[in-house]
Amino acid sequence: MTQETVNALVSPEGSLEILSSHEVNRLKDKSEGGLYSLFRQCALAVMNIGADIDDCKDLLEIHADFDIRLVPQPRGLKLELINAPAQAFVDGQMLRGIREHLFSVLRDIIYAHSVLATTPGLRRDDPETVTNLIFHILRNARVMQAGRHPDLVVCWGGHSISREEYVYSKEVGHELGLRGLSICTGCGPGAMKGPMKGATIGHAKQRVKNGRYIGITEPGIIGAEAPNPIVNELVIMPDIEKRLEAFVRTGHGIIVFPGGVGTAEEILYLLGVLLHPENRDLPFPIVFTGLPENAEYFEMIDQFIRNALGDEATARYQIIIDDPVKVAQAMKHGMEEVQAFRRTNQDAYYFNWMLKIDPVFQLPFEPTHASMRNLALHRNQAPHLVAANLRKAFSGIVAGNVKAQGIKQVQEHGPFEIAGDPVLLNPLEDLLTAFVQQNRMKLPGAAYKPSYRIVNEPTEVVK
16 A cells, blocks of 8 residues: 655643653664654554544554654754654644654653663552552643643544444534533544544633643554544653553543444443442542444443343443433533532542542553463452452453454454353454444454454353
């Protein structure tokens, strides 16, 4: 596939103009321990705006001749781009939004690795340390604003949705914008772009000049979900677990639109966290919403959650069909409850410190054929642990669908095997089959080849 490319020298925009010689050397280092490959992959992704591709491996292969080099300057640094995607430029100049994203990538990669490398006694498996790392990355990116009242709505949903579903997500975003609420998404296309685009119109009508369109992503997924043009604050977290925690720590409520396995992973993470006894009284408005034709979809999701996690989990959200105004009103009311609760408990508006997150949701899960096959998918455990293990199963399928390393493993060794209690796995298989039939696994195009295989035999329960 031939792609138009551009060579350019780009100056910083928005953040990070000065690097130490050690940081520059790490970014240039092409060895396994260096940051060059990670930086190149993320930089290529943010310049892939508008491209009809959701496969990290394909993206890297199409732009195999792309290179990025740091050029030290007397007053800072510049980036030299070689064979960069042409859609990131207009009349030879890089789009300003993409230039901001490019240096956000540089900022977050450098900062996260600097903290991990220089903090004495840092334990990556310690819950408090993990949460503090997330806090510091977000603070360094200037996401948290002291004194600002709760107004950030996290919107989750699929990158591969129908035109009608996209328009509906935009209508919901418009109603949120009319009520002065800001938007945070996974930063990609589809249901991540729609609410942001709608909110820009709502904010314009209300003359909201500080509307926020925050995109939170991670290196493994950014190539499949390049930042959409509306994002004005981009943050790259080190991995999917820290990305998910960043959503629930900074957001004040969550709206879920129709999606595929990535959306299911997010739902299970959120409900699993909220099922912890210490979070029982913590207000966190959640709305599932879509068009009338999505009612069956959400009924299927609701039944899956009820079967796997019980009625306590389903009580944490409401389903609103085809009513953007009601969705926005529910979020606005939820923001007021969140504000009152945090004021009473003297918790920060900008970061949900009181939220208790079990370490099982924080430790990075690396999908391999062995780790996927050995997941504890049975109900002989606490509901939040059921949610945690199902979340990992969905995470592995996402990796096999769109992440370069996961795709490579599936190509070399076949689909990931998912085994366990049929009481859990039969509804899981029905849900995945529906996602495939509704084209929610990948962008429309070539026929979807499953990255997973359900093993229809009970496995021994490990206690």
